Amino acid sequence: MAPAENPARERILEKIRTALREPAPRHPSLEGRRIFAPVEGPLDRFQKECAANITECTVTPDLQESAHFIAGALAQLPPGEIFIQDSPMLRRLAPAWQNGREIRWSSEGAPHEASQATITQAEALVALTGSVLVSSSCGGRGATVVAPVHIVVATLDQLVPDLEAVFARLREREIHMRNSYVCLITGSSRTADIEKILVMGAHGPVRLLVVLSRDSN
Amino acid sequence: MSASAHEFLRSAAEKSADLTHRQIIRKGIDQYNTSAERGRSRFADWEAARQRCHEIKWEAENNLDRYLLEFEQKVKDRGGHVFWAENSEQARQYIADLATQRGVTKIVKSKSMVTEEIHLTPALEKLGIKVVETDLGEYIVQLREETPYHIVTPAMHLTRTQIRELFKDKLGDVDTDDPPQLVAAARRSLRREFFSAEMGISGANFLVADAGMIALTTNEGNARLCTSLPSIHVVLAGIEKIIPRLSDLATLWPVLATTGTGQPITCYSTLAGGPRWKGEVDGPEEFHVILLDNGRTEILADKNEREILHCLRCGACINACPVFRTVGGHTYGTTYMGPIGSVLTPHLRGLNEFQHLSYASSLCGACADVCPVKIDLPRHLLHNRRDAAHQGSRPFVERIGFHIWRWGMQSPARFRFFGWMARTGARLAHSLGLTGTFLDPARAWTKNHAPPPVPEKTFRELWGKQNGAR
Amino acid sequence: MVPEVGLDLVRVLRRIGYDLDFPAEQTCCGQPAFNTGYWDDTRPVAERFVHIFRSAELVVCPSGSCTSMVREFYPELLADTPLADDAAELGHRVFEFSEFLLKVAKVTDVGASFPHRVVVHDSCHGLRELHLKQEPRELLRHVKGLELVEMPYSEDCCGFGGTFSVKFGAISAAMGDAKAGYAESSGAEYITATDPSCLMHIDGILRRRNSKVRTIHLTGILAQSAGSGGRDSASRLAESRR
Numbered sequence: 001m002a003p004a005e006n007p008a009r010e011r012i013l014e015k016i017r018t019a020l021r022e023p024a025p026r027h028p029s030l031e032g033r034r035i036f037a038p039v040e041g042p043l044d045r046f047q048k049e050c051a052a053n054i055t056e057c058t059v060t061p062d063l064q065e066s067a068h069f070i071a072g073a074l075a076q077l078p079p080g081e082i083f084i085q086d087s088p089m090l091r092r093l094a095p096a097w098q099n100g101r102e103i104r105w106s107s108e109g110a111p112h113e114a115s116q117a118t119i120t121q122a123e124a125l126v127a128l129t130g131s132v133l134v135s136s137s138c139g140g141r142g143a144t145v146v147a148p149v150h151i152v153v154a155t156l157d158q159l160v161p162d163l164e165a166v167f168a169r170l171r172e173r174e175i176h177m178r179n180s181y182v183c184l185i186t187g188s189s190r191t192a193d194i195e196k197i198l199v200m201g202a203h204g205p206v207r208l209l210v211v212l213s214r215d216s217n
Numbered sequence: 218m219s220a221s222a223h224e225f226l227r228s229a230a231e232k233s234a235d236l237t238h239r240q241i242i243r244k245g246i247d248q249y250n251t252s253a254e255r256g257r258s259r260f261a262d263w264e265a266a267r268q269r270c271h272e273i274k275w276e277a278e279n280n281l282d283r284y285l286l287e288f289e290q291k292v293k294d295r296g297g298h299v300f301w302a303e304n305s306e307q308a309r310q311y312i313a314d315l316a317t318q319r320g321v322t323k324i325v326k327s328k329s330m331v332t333e334e335i336h337l338t339p340a341l342e343k344l345g346i347k348v349v350e351t352d353l354g355e356y357i358v359q360l361r362e363e364t365p366y367h368i369v370t371p372a373m374h375l376t377r378t379q380i381r382e383l384f385k386d387k388l389g390d391v392d393t394d395d396p397p398q399l400v401a402a403a404r405r406s407l408r409r410e411f412f413s414a415e416m417g418i419s420g421a422n423f424l425v426a427d428a429g430m431i432a433l434t435t436n437e438g439n440a441r442l443c444t445s446l447p448s449i450h451v452v453l454a455g456i457e458k459i460i461p462r463l464s465d466l467a468t469l470w471p472v473l474a475t476t477g478t479g480q481p482i483t484c485y486s487t488l489a490g491g492p493r494w495k496g497e498v499d500g501p502e503e504f505h506v507i508l509l510d511n512g513r514t515e516i517l518a519d520k521n522e523r524e525i526l527h528c529l530r531c532g533a534c535i536n537a538c539p540v541f542r543t544v545g546g547h548t549y550g551t552t553y554m555g556p557i558g559s560v561l562t563p564h565l566r567g568l569n570e571f572q573h574l575s576y577a578s579s580l581c582g583a584c585a586d587v588c589p590v591k592i593d594l595p596r597h598l599l600h601n602r603r604d605a606a607h608q609g610s611r612p613f614v615e616r617i618g619f620h621i622w623r624w625g626m627q628s629p630a631r632f633r634f635f636g637w638m639a640r641t642g643a644r645l646a647h648s649l650g651l652t653g654t655f656l657d658p659a660r661a662w663t664k665n666h667a668p669p670p671v672p673e674k675t676f677r678e679l680w681g682k683q684n685g686a687r
Numbered sequence: 688m689v690p691e692v693g694l695d696l697v698r699v700l701r702r703i704g705y706d707l708d709f710p711a712e713q714t715c716c717g718q719p720a721f722n723t724g725y726w727d728d729t730r731p732v733a734e735r736f737v738h739i740f741r742s743a744e745l746v747v748c749p750s751g752s753c754t755s756m757v758r759e760f761y762p763e764l765l766a767d768t769p770l771a772d773d774a775a776e777l778g779h780r781v782f783e784f785s786e787f788l789l790k791v792a793k794v795t796d797v798g799a800s801f802p803h804r805v806v807v808h809d810s811c812h813g814l815r816e817l818h819l820k821q822e823p824r825e826l827l828r829h830v831k832g833l834e835l836v837e838m839p840y841s842e843d844c845c846g847f848g849g850t851f852s853v854k855f856g857a858i859s860a861a862m863g864d865a866k867a868g869y870a871e872s873s874g875a876e877y878i879t880a881t882d883p884s885c886l887m888h889i890d891g892i893l894r895r896r897n898s899k900v901r902t903i904h905l906t907g908i909l910a911q912s913a914g915s916g917g918r919d920s921a922s923r924l925a926e927s928r929r
Contacts, residue, residue: 140498204438268820579848
């Protein structure tokens with residue numbers, strides 16, 4: 001906003017500059033102490049964390065097997081449209097999913113309200129927390145939150161040990177520079193707002209499936 | 218005593234006697250404590266995590282202008298707008314003007330305490346705009362026409378039976394007290410709203426300076442829908458929410474989740490940076506961030522109070538507070554309750570009106586123990602009390618009383634005399650049968666306690682006898 | 688109001704070989720005025736305290752809250768006075784009673800005997816500012832015949848908080864009532880703590896409830912020795928007042 005439209009801006013900045021003439025006291029540093037224990041065996045850890053946060057994680061030998069597994073999962077869902085991120089990899093695997101299903105590709109637009117499931121790739125997976133990093137490149141913002149079932153097609157080379165590593169990856173690949181939206185997803189949506197009782201499936205997906213292929217090809 | 222203080226005392230007395238209410242809160246807090254303890258044990262070094270979070274926030278607040286300017290530039294580079302609001306009115310006006318100009322008829326909101334702080338919803342509703350709270354707890358209290366009971370779990374004071382009655386009354390198509398079915402009913406009812414609202418309003422857990430993005434820590438998915446579906450996304454955040462770097466979230470996200478809900482990390486740790494870009498499938502056309510001062514620069518200006526701005530709004534201090542556990546969140550009558558509320562409110566809304574909140578504490582220190590950014594909350598309560606006394610706004614009797622106390626404590630003879638007066642007075646009241654009655658000078662104590670037995674001899678007298686007078 | 692606490696402290700320290708003095712000029716550490724915000728009124732009282740104890744090698748105090756006033760808050764209170772350094776230094780020489788026994792005297796067995804079931808209330812200042820959790824329990828574990836039990840929420844504040852108990856009486860009483868209930872549920876005969884003010888508050892509430900549980904300060908337990916009929920003169924003094 002132009003200065004004339006927002007005169008408060010200069011006044012606030014001036015107040016801040018005046019306020020900060022003296023630094024506040026701070027606690028002495030605790031040098032060299034590790035906040036998290038290093039992750040041993042990332043794949044095992046990822047699977048363990050997924051079980052804890054109720055992500056359905058399946059490990060397959062290759063992408064063809066992943067496609068086959070997903071076809072099986074889709075067959076169990078009620079009839080209705082499936083929304084898929086339009087990427088070369090998912091275009092290649094899609095024939096396995098066309099079995100009498102309407103498919104809407106992300107290139108056609110945002111997912112419809114009544115989609116039964118969305119299928120997307122991920123930017124990375126995090127072993128420490130059993131999380132999936134997605135961005136608006138993964139079929140858009142709605143693709144990873146709108147439908148009751150979200151299926152992630154991932155490969156083992158996308159797995160990083162912890163949060164420091166995922167932010168390093170984000171920085172290296174400039175994921176946040178190429179997207180308006182990034183989200184670290186850990187499990188399916190939930191709430192404990194009623195008597196602190198955990199209920200799965202609030203406004204986001206009720207089920208999150210991560211299908212992880214050992215082979216990236 | 219201010220009007221707020223009167224109301225606080227009235228409500229506190231009522232809630233302190235309400236054993237049912239205390240039991241509900243106790244149960245909720247116990248569940249939180251179990252989860253939070255488990256959560257802390259997932260860290261190799263929890264104290265190192267707290268220290269790191271303290272350092273991140275220290276760096277942010279002590280370089281606030283620099284990081285706010287960096288954030289502003291990066292948001293603009295991303296195609297977003299940044300508006301700086303000195304007070305509630307300016308913030309409300311900006312949002313109201315924007316909504317009016319764009320012909321907005323419905324707004325979906327995710328949970329944001331700062332929108333409560335500026336009383337945004339009533340201002341928008343006055344313009345005929347429908348404002349829908351989409352966080353389940355906020356949705357519930359909105360239907361009940363109440364304010365949030367707690368900054369993280371707004372409906373923790375309600376039983377499932379009460380929620381059943383509420384939904385039966387307001388939503389019509391549901392009659393159950395089974396939590397999954399209640400949640401499903403809320404999901405059905407709110408889904409239509411997400412898809413038809415023209416504007417989504419969120420707060421921000423963090424404003425990330427080096428990325429020009431806002432960070433949201435949530436579980437339900439409602440904030441994601443509010444920030445993905447409507448064509449305008451408005452963010453309201455206090456200026457203190459800034460953090461220097463994206464990678465700071467590697468520590469802040471798990472710590473906030475741990476102290477907020479006991480989770481390793483919440484379901485959706487989202488970074489929203491700008492409107493949709495060319496080539497993106499969906500997302501809002503417009504992105505507006507409103508940076509709110511509203512008294513924060515005053516706190517910033519006192520270097521001994523500045524750390525109050527480090528607060529992550531996690532709610533851990535509220536959960537640890539025995540006063541909160543006894544009187545509940547509504548008694549405070551303010552947006553922010555519990556220890557942080559008692560420290561912050563006098564600064565944001567005036568010491569005169571709200572000093573009683575800083576006095577309504579036994580200074581037990583449980584809050585400081587659990588604060589993830591190591592804010593010394595009891596010390597700030599003491600500072601507020603000191604400032605209230607300095608300001609001269611304390612009751613006259615109390616001021617005179619402590620002047621007399623000072624005079625008395627500066628001489629052992631006077632000290633012994635005061636002690637003798639207290640003991641003699643107590644004995645006299647007792648022998649006249651006045652103890653506990655309206656005429657009992659110690660009635661404030663004897664109202665709730667059996668009177669203490671009065672010793673015949675003092676320690677000094679007995680020591681002197683044992684060891685010879687010195 | 689509770690002279691037996693001071694006498695019992697003296698008894699125990701003498702029993703383990705310490706020579707004590709009680710400077711009769713002392714009055715108060717200043718906490719009541721400080722906590723109510725009257726720092727200007729507190730300052731001269733605190734300065735007086737620093738002077739009086741200037742030449743003492745070690746200072747022992749039967750109250751965690753008074754000890755923490757000196758250690759945690761004197762430096763800030765006296766920051767801009769000539770006594771700033773003395774105040775900070777004094778903090779290293781002042782000890783709460785159980786802290787003194789374990790960290791300075793390094794004894795856990797003071798030859799005490801108290802054949803009763805006892806539960807510990809963790810007084811806030813002792814617990815959170817002086818970090819005393821195990822110390823009182825260590826000492827009690829070495830008391831002959833004593834059965835130590837725990838109660839739920841032993842770390843919850845009892846609700847005294849100085850003038851808080853009077854200004855916000857309803858909240859204070861509710862907190863004390865909850866504490867009394869937990870103490871009763873533990874099956875203990877006695878509840879003990881390191882702060883006499885906690886015990887005075889809890890005591891008033893227990894007796895109002897006609898509870899079977901009685902309060903006794905930590906010094907009171909440790910002062911009891913076998914062969915004096917199980918009752919030493921200080922506690923007999925307390926008993927006779929009821």
